[in-house]
Amino acid sequence: MSVNRREFLKYAGLTCIGIGVGGAQLFVTRAKAFSGYTPTNYGLKAKRWAMVIDLRKFEHEEDYKKVIEACHSIHNVPDFGNPKDEIKWIWTEDFEHSFPYQMNHYVPKEVEEKPVLLLCNHCEHAPCTRVCPTKATFKRPDGITAQDYHRCIGCRFCMAACPYGARSFNWRDPRPYIKHINPEFPTRMPGVVEKCNFCVERIETGKKPACVEASEGKMLFGDLADPESEIRRYLDEHFSIRRKPHLGTQPAVFYIIGGE
Amino acid sequence: MLEKALQGGKRYWTLIFILLGLAGAGFFTYLYQLKEGLGITGMSRDVSWGFYVSQFTFLVGVAASAVMLVIPYYLHNYKKFSKIVILGEFLAVSAVTMCLLFIFVDMGQPMRIFNVILHPTPNSILFWDAIVLNGYLLLNIIIGWNTLQADLKEVPPPKWVKPLIYLSIPWAVSIHTVTAFIYAGLPGRDFWLTAIMAARFLASAFAGGPALLIILAMIIRKYTKFDPGREPIQAVAKIVTYAMVANFFFILLELFTALYSNIPGHILPFKYLFFGIDGHMKLVPLMWLSIFLAIFAIALLVWPPTRRNETTLLFACIIAFISLWIDKGFGLVIGGFVPNPFERVFEYWPTLPELIITIGVYAVGFLVLTVLYKVAISVREQQLS
Amino acid sequence: MYDGGKIIAGIIIFLAFATFPFYSNIGKADIKPPKPSLDTPVIKELAVKKCVEPKEYMRANHMQLLIDWRDAALREGKRIYINSRGEEVFISLQNTCMKCHSNKKKFCDECHSYANVDPYCWDCHFAKAKQEEQR
Structure with a gap:
């Protein structure tokens, strides 16, 4: 039997396709033993998680430190000690730079000098989730802007998109820079973006966010969609502001600055 | 046809090996970056995109500029471009290759690059950018290769290439429009939040790309037997002139809106770029250089005697290219990040490894360009004999 | 020629x-065939020595299961896995899997090294750090 070149190529091609299809089938028909997934029955539930930070109640440096330390130690947030590689989930900034569009020259001195606690705003219309090319950062139905470190490709589009500077990138391996490791929570790897997760791992196991717990009542956490919730009542009674409201992102973190 | 790239003189091979050496240096530095993380670059929490993304942005423009030769030749039947259209198309291939490489070296987790396809996200501009860039690369390879092969055999190009050529025209516009949309739709970055961004990108692209083509054409004329011809070069020079003026005009429009509206967020990036803020002024000399070179180039290009004189034209093209590179390959991206969302200033400057990787990527691009141009020029030389 | x-x-x-x-x-x-060890304090004390799914299934599919777990917990907020025996398991590589299999070197690495695969789970997740670190 003689096979010319054309025929040889034809059969070779067909063989390749055959092998490919067979291989794909092996892949698809892999056994599945599972029965199902379900949320925990002891998790906290809300339609729209939100936070109120009552800055009036933060008096000493210690008050801020406790809150930040609670978050960063639980989530294995590294401390690089330099602003270039810095990673932070919650931190302080002075009033002028926290609210650059709301600053005037004649605010009371105690407000002007008071540090503001900053964290991810978990915006309703989050620009970061809009730009992410892999859905590594995404909105959960309960309003939390989540970040999937397994999927993040490290393009940092979300960092350019976030108007609040809430996102940090792992420029280097974070592990050597974590002072006290919490073995219950993972770290991150170099090359992914991270930020505050509103303590989703705690909420889903029935606990409030670590910062709220550590603040001892200076910060509130609850369901913005429920008119009867604690934070809704608090917002009804106190005048609150949010960062850069003109951008239409609808932040879920509210600040109470002054007044009784 | 590719075998023509293997038959070259000593000068050709020297160039190839120099480029290979630079690419190799870049590659090994990239391995270092892969191991250590992007922390070896000058990028930071505040300036989270730097040199890589800037070069990507700039080179998308160079790639798109091929259309400035395609339109006159294929749509207006301007026959004088028949010999040099291929130079534009192959320049586009090389430029898009560099764009893709720059995106790749900028990624924190490059092994996961296929997540973009695995989890397609149409609301992300980067998703579309990946599509249009790869599509444009493919289009130009197919078109360039087939038309050149037809030239070699002295037959008209196959009929199915024509629709692809027409498709490549809007496609070229799309790559730069989509790239502009990466920036122009972000709510917190006032410097980029401008509707004219895409138009400005296209104008600077149609100035920078053709300026580079003129430079390349003159190099080709000097070192090979193929002469692209005086008239086509003069025609391209006019394109550069118009586009340069348009781009400068667009920058002035940006300045007007920012300054006259007096909105701090829009003024501050310009203030940082041209005057510095609180003593932070790393980019100030470069930005002024860009402006002066642009004005000088426009003067040389607009005044007919200096445009018609090929020596001054070459000079004008070189300074125009440098000016546009500073503006778009540096200032545009960095200006968007400074000041940061807290209106604080944290500056950026590329590090040595970052520069070596950047040069490495450019070397790969020019290697592709050299090989493709070698093929194209060999075909043209063959036609002469 | x-x-x-x-x-x-x-x-x-x-x-x-x-x-x-x-x-x-x-x-x-x-090189000897791998023999993953089940010799850990937690497993020893188990009355019924059973993993979340049958051994054969786990051996062949644990990687896919972990990926499904990951997506369910992280992306869908479903942190409970109901296995084929109808039992509820809390989804967590660090706090569920590694609680029993605290001997990463002799369990996970045994096969992974043999097959020359290098999963990056432990770039972020701890292999029951408390005990590992003490050693």
Whole structure:
């Protein structure tokens, strides 16, 4: 039997396709033993998680430190000690730079000098989730802007998109820079973006966010969609502001600055 | 046809090996970056995109500029471009290759690059950018290769290439429009939040790309037997002139809106770029250089005697290219990040490894360009004999 | 044949590269088949020594299961896995899997090294850090 070149190529091609299809089938028909997934029955539930930070109640440096330390130690947030590689989930900034569009020259001195606690705003219309090319950062139905470190490709589009500077990138391996490791929570790897997760791992196991717990009542956490919730009542009674409201992102973190 | 790239003189091979050496240096530095993380670059929490993304942005423009030769030749039947259209198309291939490489070296987790396809996200501009860039690369390879092969055999190009050529025209516009949309739709970055961004990108692209083509054409004329011809070069020079003026005009429009509206967020990036803020002024000399070179180039290009004189034209093209590179390959991206969302200033400057990787990527691009141009020029030389 | 010498030289170089994995491993074949160890304090104390799914299933599919777990917990907020026996398992690599299999080196790495795979789970997740670190 003689096979010319054309025929040889034809059969070779067909063989390749055959092998490919067979291989794909092996892949698809892999056994599945599972029965199902379900949320925990002891998790906290809300339609729209939100936070109120009552800055009036933060008096000493210690008050801020406790809150930040609670978050960063639980989530294995590294401390690089330099602003270039810095990673932070919650931190302080002075009033002028926290609210650059709301600053005037004649605010009371105690407000002007008071540090503001900053964290991810978990915006309703989050620009970061809009730009992410892999859905590594995404909105959960309960309003939390989540970040999937397994999927993040490290393009940092979300960092350019976030108007609040809430996102940090792992420029280097974070592990050597974590002072006290919490073995219950993972770290991150170099090359992914991270930020505050509103303590989703705690909420889903029935606990409030670590910062709220550590603040001892200076910060509130609850369901913005429920008119009867604690934070809704608090917002009804106190005048609150949010960062850069003109951008239409609808932040879920509210600040109470002054007044009784 | 590719075998023509293997038959070259000593000068050709020297160039190839120099480029290979630079690419190799870049590659090994990239391995270092892969191991250590992007922390070896000058990028930071505040300036989270730097040199890589800037070069990507700039080179998308160079790639798109091929259309400035395609339109006159294929749509207006301007026959004088028949010999040099291929130079534009192959320049586009090389430029898009560099764009893709720059995106790749900028990624924190490059092994996961296929997540973009695995989890397609149409609301992300980067998703579309990946599509249009790869599509444009493919289009130009197919078109360039087939038309050149037809030239070699002295037959008209196959009929199915024509629709692809027409498709490549809007496609070229799309790559730069989509790239502009990466920036122009972000709510917190006032410097980029401008509707004219895409138009400005296209104008600077149609100035920078053709300026580079003129430079390349003159190099080709000097070192090979193929002469692209005086008239086509003069025609391209006019394109550069118009586009340069348009781009400068667009920058002035940006300045007007920012300054006259007096909105701090829009003024501050310009203030940082041209005057510095609180003593932070790393980019100030470069930005002024860009402006002066642009004005000088426009003067040389607009005044007919200096445009018609090929020596001054070459000079004008070189300074125009440098000016546009500073503006778009540096200032545009960095200006968007400074000041940061807290209106604080944290500056950026590329590090040595970052520069070596950047040069490495450019070397790969020019290697592709050299090989493709070698093929194209060999075909043209063959036609002469 | 034109350029016969060059072609033959080229073929030889190609073969040298293509067969590199084979001859570079000659003499290393005495590597023993992996025997993942179940000898950990937590497993010892278990009344019924059963993983979340049958052994055979876990052996073949644990990687897919972990990926499904990951997506369910992280992306869908479903942190409970109901296994084929109808039991509820809290989804967590660190706090569920590694609680029993606290011997990463003798359990996970045993097969992974043998198969020459290097999953990056532990770039972020701890292999029951408390005990590992104490050693």
